[in-house]
Amino acid sequence: MIYLLCLCLFSVGLYCILRKRNIIKIIIGIVIAEYAVNLFFILIAFRMNGRAPLFSPDVNITNMVDPLPQALVLTAIVIGLATTALLVAIAMRIYEKYGTFDITKIRELRG
């Protein structure tokens, strides 16, 4: 059930990418979809009554959550930031050339 809520967040982002005409709204949709995917990874790694994956000097710990998806998501978050920065740079360039953010008015595909 909680996985379905996470996929609802992803579908909100997907609706925004498909239906909006402003480029900045499309970038916001991509950011929301990315948050949803990272959340899905960490939800898979959770263990009931688990502990964070850190050792402690005086306690013998046996029930840790899964550390492998956390390592993957750590990299994915910083990659998402790089992608967003590149998208915003392209959007600012498009504004400089066409004077608008509306994608239905950007029709010239010259080189």
Place this chain on the structure above:
Amino acid sequence: MSREHDKGMTLIVKTITRLTVGLILLYGIYIISHGHVSPGGGFAGGVIVALSFIHLMLAYGKEEAFKRLSKSAASIFESTGAILFLAIALLGFSGGYFFLNFLPKGEPFRLFSAGTIPLSNIAISLKVGAGLFAIFVALVLLKLDSKKDKE
């Protein structure tokens, strides 16, 4: 009162920035150097260090920030971080294979333990911090006006 409207933000923001920017930088260095003992690591620490310089630039204007970290210095730091990380990886060949952890391990929960992991953290933080500062400088300093024809 023309001195405070010269560049940057108001006087209140400038005073608070003067107090907190050093603390943010120190906190970032703490998270980087204790990356193998407590949560954090190179990525989060690098972003925090970049945020301290961006904070300085937002509050005071770009000249103050460029006095502390010029554009060429940021580019040199980023390349140094990448080359350092590759060098640590290639030096693993001395022990057997690529990326081998070849330094002595030490005992856990201390600052000087875990082989090459603290050095890798420092290299990654240099790269991430300088790279994100360079991205921010490039995006902010682009002058934009909307022209219909660019020919």
Place this chain on the structure above:
Amino acid sequence: MAELYLLLIFMIIAAIIAVEVEDLLSSVIAVGAVGLGLSIVFLILKAPDVAITQLVVEILCLIILIRATLKRDIPFSTTGRWFFNTLITVCFIAVFLMLAHKCLKDIPEFGFPIMRVAKTYLSQGLNKTGASNLVASVILDFRAYDTLGEATILFTAVVGVLAIVRGVGRKKEKQIIREEDE
């Protein structure tokens, strides 16, 4: 797990607000609310490394987005065939969610992961690497090749942004970048 459901519903409502509001600055602030809620959810799911990184990266993402939307608010009007397009999109998303609900029955139940590879990391991580933070030892010792790939991606992003901002290539001989004084 009641707080987990509550935070997820808060995030979905904030995301719907971010999508529907006309003013660009307000929708960027709503995305910031989604990111902060996500960081708290990561803490509840016992992932402190990821929570710290998500918090600071989301602050930087907000700064970059606000820079792009600062003075460029243009009102939009809806064109024809709006209702038909929205209906098609909603039907597509409904089909996607129904198929996802069927597929989600195959993965293990929430809270009981299989952890076939991670058992080796958990039992031998401290002895083999000497680091007490397991996630750091996974990204920098067991899976360091992926971190090298990520460093390459960051480098490519910096080169890409600088190339886009620099302007059109060699059209004029004396083309300098005018800098904005803020």
